[in-house]
Amino acid sequence: MSDTRQKILDIATELFAERGYAATSLSDIAERLGTSKAALYYHFRSKGAILDALVSEPLTAFTKLAAAARDLPPRDLLAAILDTAIAMRTLFELLDKDPSTRKHLDADATRATSAQVNATLVAVLAGPDPTAGSTARAHAAYATVKNAALAILAQGGDLDDLTRRELLAAAVRALEPGA
């Protein structure tokens, strides 16, 4: 992969995360890159192709996780979700939060959506024969390893090993039925 192409992806990651996909123009990207808009088209077919290239990695990682989820004990599954979210924090936020990004990806029917992957993981956490209670607890645990982790990172906090273990333990407590 060429150097310029990678630079474009880096810039796009940052700008998309900051203002969203729709609100970021190719002019914005070209300006930061120090080139003209036209130059971008040598590296990508369209604006949408830039987004596609960005999100394919975290999306496949999460899709694989969802496929393997049923074979993992809940604690290991939560740990895997937490680590994946940390590793791909910026792109994962984009995928999960920005409505214009979601809408662009939903237009491609061949690919699993972020919402579908989320639903699968929560369903596995809710266990076989899920009840309203176990489903609620699954959502709570999932929000802890995903949203709480991202929130800490977004606030500028470092997610060191102590914090990571604390979050994981909180998620496990949330998942287990109360006394």
Next chain:
Amino acid sequence: MSDTRQKILDIATELFAERGYAATSLSDIAERLGTSKAALYYHFRSKGAILDALVSEPLTAFTKLAAAARDLPPRDLLAAILDTAIAMRTLFELLDKDPSTRKHLDADATRATSAQVNATLVAVLAGPDPTAGSTARAHAAYATVKNAALAILAQGGDLDDLTRRELLAAAVRALEPGA
């Protein structure tokens, strides 16, 4: 407040939530309303004014909650956050997730941002003399009453009283130090 004005706000709420603020055009809104674009300008000074009108309610509700937070026991605070998030679900998602909405609001320095309110609430939940551990647990509890609740609603689940109590209990468990 006039009938048309309220209709515009309802349509904008739906479209902004679905595709984001930046990706929704005044043409989109006018089309659904069954009028021309120009008609919108009789009711609002600008596109941004529509967004401002929409988010002012949930933003002030959450700001008040943050101001009163220190006087509430943690469980009651979590319950209040949960109920506020449920009551204002769509607008709250917009405020919390859409980057273009956030950027528009951040431009107005006189108003507290959603991120600031979030930070305040988490800080209160982390207690006096917060540690890395108590902060992590605060984030976990906060993500449970906010994100998990919204996720259940977004999936089309009904947040009945049983589910509400289950979520709240999970958040309290997440907040308390582990055994």
Next chain:
DNA sequence: GTCTATACTTAGATAGAC
């Protein structure tokens, strides 16, 4: 209160030179 018409700007994208 709503319309048509239009001004002005920017968007994404392409053509062709270098």
Next chain:
DNA sequence: GTCTATCTAAGTATAGAC
């Protein structure tokens, strides 16, 4: 690989009639 120049479409917004 990158440029300048340009196309077309769409965006927000305004003017003025009804």
